[in-house]
């Protein structure tokens with residue numbers, strides 16, 4: 001039987017760095033960033049536009065990026081990940097599949113993830129709005145970092161029901177929910193998010209992530225602590241974690 005064709009993909013970048021957000025903050029991962037997003041959040045500072053080229057770190061952790069032509073053959077990605085993992089055994093905890101919104105590349109991920117997972121476990125970073133696409137891939141994932149996108153920060157309508165469906169599927173992995181919060185975030189949004197998470201599972205962590213602008217957290221400590229207290233009244237597993245990679249100056 002002929003070997004099924006493994007699809008190529010346009011990528012934004014591949015690099016090795018420290019996870020700066022969420023419950024796995026501080027671990028080292030190999031990041032594979034995919035282009036495109038289905039949302040347009042007001043605070044977005046991620047370069048996710050598809051381009052004819054992709055940036056690849058020349059060696060794991062060097063910080064030096066080489067420009068390489070898109071699209072990418074899977075064998076090239078697999079060889080790179082295998083090489084970095086064998087050069088630094090045990091240094092990398094997992095592979096972070098990130099974007100943009102990586103679930104927009106379902107066909108590619110369905111073919112790539114089972115192979116990549118033979119090298120390292122898979123961690124998905126997602127905006128939590130594409131449950132059908134998650135369902136297809138869930139068996140190939142170990143961790144899911146999902147957002148509940150709050151209107152006060154994104155400027156977009158919060159899709160509560162879609163987030164609920166998504167979290168129910170993500171709960172088959174070790175998942176957590178990230179809420180990006182700022183001065184404008186009202187108590188009601190935190191209550192609704194905490195109710196939603198609590199209803200799906202009491203064991204899922206909520207991470208309150210204060211908006212960071214030019215390396216500074218824009219929320220006052222008092223307001224952050226109020227938010228933590230309010231969310232904890234409904235759901236006991238709440239952490240406050242800013243984007244730490246911004247302070248470390250890593251990729």
Ligand code: SF4
Nearest residue numbers: 037039041044100127
């Ligand atoms: S979901 Fe993420 S990548 Fe997409 S627009 Fe929002 S912040 Fe940017």
